Amino acid sequence: MxxxxxxxxxxxxxxxxxxxxxxxxxxxxxxxxxxxxxxxxxxxxxxxxxxxxxxxxxxxxxxxxxxxxxxxxxxxxxxxxxxxxxxxxxxxxxxxxxxxxxxxxxxPDDIDDRQVAAILSKGLSAWCLLFKARPIAAGDTLLYHGATGGVGHIACRWARSLGARVIGTVGSAGKMAVARANGCDEVIDYSEEDFVARVLELTAGQGVDVVYDGVGRKTFLQSLDCLRPLGSMVSFGFSSGPTPPVDASLLMAKGSLFLTGLSSSHYLMTREALLAGADALFDAFRSGRITAxxxxxxxxxxxxxxxxxxxxxxxxxxxxxxx
CATH class of the missing domain: 3.90.180.10 (Medium-chain alcohol dehydrogenases, catalytic domain)
Known part of the structure; x- marks a missing residue:
């Protein structure tokens, strides 16, 4: 049985x-x-x-x-x-x-089973975010919502290892130190602070190159105001509830923005893609760029x-x- x-x-x-x-x-x-x-x-x-x-x-x-x-x-x-x-x-x-x-x-023999269970799905989601949906380049500034979550722990560290400046948000003051340990250069507690105003302050009014948003309803529309013109937003979750509908004219008015929704399964449909993502993930783990x-x-x-x-x-x- x-x-x-x-x-x-x-x-x-x-x-x-x-x-x-x-x-x-x-x-x-x-x-x-x-x-x-x-x-x-x-x-x-x-x-x-x-x-x-x-x-x-x-x-x-x-x-x-x-x-x-x-x-x-x-x-x-x-x-x-x-x-x-x-x-x-x-x-x-x-x-x-x-x-x-x-x-x-x-x-791989040198990664134990609990570590694999902790990083596989979440790490592949991070790989899809950072290398596929909106690839990160050295010098980019990004905003990551939910920086202490399972995907956030991996994505923020990985993005910083690629040379990005990482601004993370959290939902309580008690999570700020964890977000910093996860690789965030700056951390915003959006339960206490206007994260749009703070992001614009941190970027001298320019906005970020990309927003990765797994929170959903609570952060979605405001995140568009954090982007520079021609910036990109990747929506990949809705822990606070479903995202509202967006008219294309809103994206035009806010700077001809790019918006995509990510389900990692669409980026990993072939075995070749799955193995490429897993190889990159395991390599990042063994090199210490990410942790479990x-x-x-x-x-x-x-x-x-x-x-x-x-x-x-x-x-x-x-x-x-x-x-």
Whole structure:
């Protein structure tokens, strides 16, 4: 039997039920993995709550790392005993899970499983932000909302290593020191300060080259006023709620701005892109340009506690479940 977390109806963290289901065999193009660490993402909480669609009942989770224990008949390049990680899987809040073989990524021997679970999905999102959606160049000034989150911890450090000036925002004074440690040159507490005025002050009225916004409704429209003419904004999340609609004429009036919405899955649709991103991520980690900030870890059975911590915005970094 396989130990899992099951959601039978949308709701709060209390709907995350710990139980057992029969162990499934891999399909022709799948591998079965005995997991050693599972990454927890904000999107997991949205599916649990019914904000993002999910079939009921379902096992949450989209990423993890572990050891292959069985492979499908058509899988030729992965064998039992291989250590792999994956994102865009399904049902990873489990002791064992099935993964499409072309989603599996070989894990370097010198990175431990909890570190991989902490950085893989969030780090690939950061790679898509900084190298694909709006590539960062040395000398750029950027504004990053949510600088203490799992993606922010990686993206801010990585951007600074590329020669960018990083201005980060946080939602409380207690997070400012963490944001500075994450690589931010300046930090703004937007719960106490007008972040638009402060950004313009910090940039001598010029504005920033790019805004990366994973907060959504609370910061979205004001962020457009932080951009220089011809500046770019990448919206990639909505932790404070959905973003409002934007008329193209507003972008014209504010400086012929560029606006894009990012879902990392669109940048990682091919195996070649997935492996390129993973290689860049692991290289940045091994070189010390980024780190794995594991804020806390929980046994699999305590997944509800992990979701409560995320909902309360207590987390500064990554959360990992241990089967």
């Amino acid at each position: 396989n130990q899992v977390i099951v959601v039978r109806a949308a709701g709060g963290p209390e709907v995350l039920e710990f139980g057992q289901v029969p162990t499934a065999e891999p399909g022709p193009s799948q591998v079965r993995v005995r997991q050693t660490a599972i990454g927890v993402n904000f999107s997991d909480t949205l599916r649990r709550a019914g904000v993002l669609p999910a079939p009921m009942p379902f096992v949450p989770g989209t990423e993890g790392v572990g050891v292959v224990v069985a492979v499908g008949a058509e899988v030729t390049d992965i064998a039992p005993g291989d250590r792999v990680a994956y994102r865009s899987a399904s049902g990873t809040y489990a002791q064992e899970c099935l993964v499409q073989a072309d989603h599996a990524i070989a894990v 900030a594991i804020d806390r870890s929980y046994p699999l059975k305590d997944a509800a506690a992990a979701h409560r911590a995320i909902a309360a915005r207590e987390v500064m970094g990554s959360v990992v479940l241990i089967p």
